[in-house]
Amino acid sequence: MSAPEIIPTSMPYPTLPNKELDLLLLLEHLLKAKKRIMTITLVFAVTGLMMVCLMPQKWTSQAIVTAPEPAQLAPLHPVLATMQALGVDVKKTPADVFNYFIKEYSSRSLFQNWVMTSPSVLKGLVDENTDAEQMQKAIVKMAENLKVQNNLDTKHPDNTPYQSWTLSYTGKDPEKAQQLLNDYTQFAIIRVRTELLDTLKHQLSFKINVEKEKLALAIDDLNNQRDTKIQRLKYALKIADAAGIKKPVYGEGLSAKDDPDYSITLGADGLAAKLNVEKSLSDVATINPDLRNREYKIAQLTRLTIPNAQFMPFKYQLSPSLPVKHDGPGKLLIVLMMSAIGFMLANASVLLRQALQARN
Numbered sequence: 001m002s003a004p005e006i007i008p009t010s011m012p013y014p015t016l017p018n019k020e021l022d023l024l025l026l027l028e029h030l031l032k033a034k035k036r037i038m039t040i041t042l043v044f045a046v047t048g049l050m051m052v053c054l055m056p057q058k059w060t061s062q063a064i065v066t067a068p069e070p071a072q073l074a075p076l077h078p079v080l081a082t083m084q085a086l087g088v089d090v091k092k093t094p095a096d097v098f099n100y101f102i103k104e105y106s107s108r109s110l111f112q113n114w115v116m117t118s119p120s121v122l123k124g125l126v127d128e129n130t131d132a133e134q135m136q137k138a139i140v141k142m143a144e145n146l147k148v149q150n151n152l153d154t155k156h157p158d159n160t161p162y163q164s165w166t167l168s169y170t171g172k173d174p175e176k177a178q179q180l181l182n183d184y185t186q187f188a189i190i191r192v193r194t195e196l197l198d199t200l201k202h203q204l205s206f207k208i209n210v211e212k213e214k215l216a217l218a219i220d221d222l223n224n225q226r227d228t229k230i231q232r233l234k235y236a237l238k239i240a241d242a243a244g245i246k247k248p249v250y251g252e253g254l255s256a257k258d259d260p261d262y263s264i265t266l267g268a269d270g271l272a273a274k275l276n277v278e279k280s281l282s283d284v285a286t287i288n289p290d291l292r293n294r295e296y297k298i299a300q301l302t303r304l305t306i307p308n309a310q311f312m313p314f315k316y317q318l319s320p321s322l323p324v325k326h327d328g329p330g331k332l333l334i335v336l337m338m339s340a341i342g343f344m345l346a347n348a349s350v351l352l353r354q355a356l357q358a359r360n
Contacts, residue, residue, distance in 0.1 A: 037346040044342025048335040059174040061181045063167045064151070064318040067098040068311075075309035083200070086301050088207045090200065097196065101313035102165060104195075105188045106148045114187045115139050121180065145170040146184070164317055174323040182320040192313045201306045208301045215294045222284040222291070233275040240268040 070077075073094060083090050104110060115121050116139075125138050147168045167185065171177035240246075247267045266274065285291035 033350040036350060037343065040346035040349070041339055041342040044345075045335055045339040047342075048338025058170050058172065059177045059323040060168050060170045061174070061178040061320050061323055062318065063181060063185065063316065063320045064164050065098075065167060065314040066162055066164045066317055068094045068313055068315055070094075072312035072315055073097065075307075075311045079200070079304075079306060079309070082304060083204065086207070086297060086304070087211075088203055088301075090203065092196070092200075097192070097313045100196070101188065101192045102148065104192055105167065105185070108143045110188070110191065111143045111146055111184065112139050114184055115142060118183065118187075121183075167320075178320050178322045185320065189313060193309070193311065196313075197306055197309065204301065204304060204306065208298060211294065211298050211301065215291065215298065218291055218294070219284060222288060226278060226281060226284055230275065230278050233271055233278060236264050236266075237268060237271040237275060240264040240266075240271055 076092075080090055080092070115125070125135055147166075147170075149166045149168070151164045151166055167181065169177050169181040169184070171180060243264065245264055245267045246269060248265060248270050264271070281287065285295060
């Protein structure tokens with residue numbers, strides 16, 4: 001009798017292929033394709049070098065300015081002191097002058113007007129842009145390269161000992177960028193000087209007109225008072241004559257209750273003398289000290305002139321600098337980055353080709 005056949009109750013698990021990477025094998029493939037890898041890496045390095053040579057470089061010149069100190073505004077002090085002493089309301093603090101400079105300097109229209117009136121800058125634009133539309137675009141682009149930045153740390157304002165601003169211009173040439181920043185800054189300084197001095201002249205002229213109007217009104221008021229007094233003296237003289245009072249009453253040892261409206265105690269002779277004196281006053285300012293002071297003040301204001309003071313609306317912490325390094329990454333860094341990219345792509349291409357061959 002033969003042994004019974006044993007039938008397995010379950011199928012055995014299939015053997016899975018080995019999924020582990022053989023690093024040594026991969027390295028061997030890479031070494032075999034080293035010429036290909038070096039060639040691709042060299043191509044990328046040369047490409048990076050060409051990019052560096054063809055890429056337009058940018059250079060940024062910077063200047064750091066702060067609010068003016070007394071030394072910068074010293075040329076204005078004498079005229080400001082005189083104007084304030086004569087009652088001209090002049091409220092020009094160093095902060096006001098500095099803020100006005102920043103406002104004017106940041107004006108795009110002011111920069112464009114300066115470009116159009118600057119022969120050296122305009123000549124370069126005409127040489128590079130023959131079309132009017134292209135020139136306008138070039139001027140707008142130049143205006144965009146001019147930056148004004150507040151250096152105040154908004155998150156920690158108390159940590160900043162003083163407020164400063166950075167003025168910068170970015171150009172294609174370091175010397176030209178520095179020159180343009182310096183020339184435009186000088187133009188803005190002259191613009192601020194002219195406008196502030198014109199403002200002082202307008203304030204002085206306005207003050208003179210106001211004082212003259214006040215003086216004219218005061219003189220008219222005193223003339224009206226004098227005319228009224230003359231008329232009252234005439235009435236009092238008629239009353240004194242009608243009453244037969246020739247001499248002053250108090251001069252004869254007598255006393256009388258005087259009329260509150262028309263005083264007759266001086267008598268006809270005294271009233272006539274006083275009336276003649278009042279009529280002889282052609283200029284009421286000669287006996288009024290307040291009017292004489294006003295006339296003197298107007299004369300002083302009229303003689304005051306606003307000089308062409310060469311003050312500075314700011315103080316340099318850093319004058320326009322000559323850039324020693326162009327903006328963006330350096331040449332060597334770009335070449336190294338392109339070489340690294342080429343090396344990685346070359347290795348990836350070798351491994352990918354090997355993988356496709358093994359699969360086939």
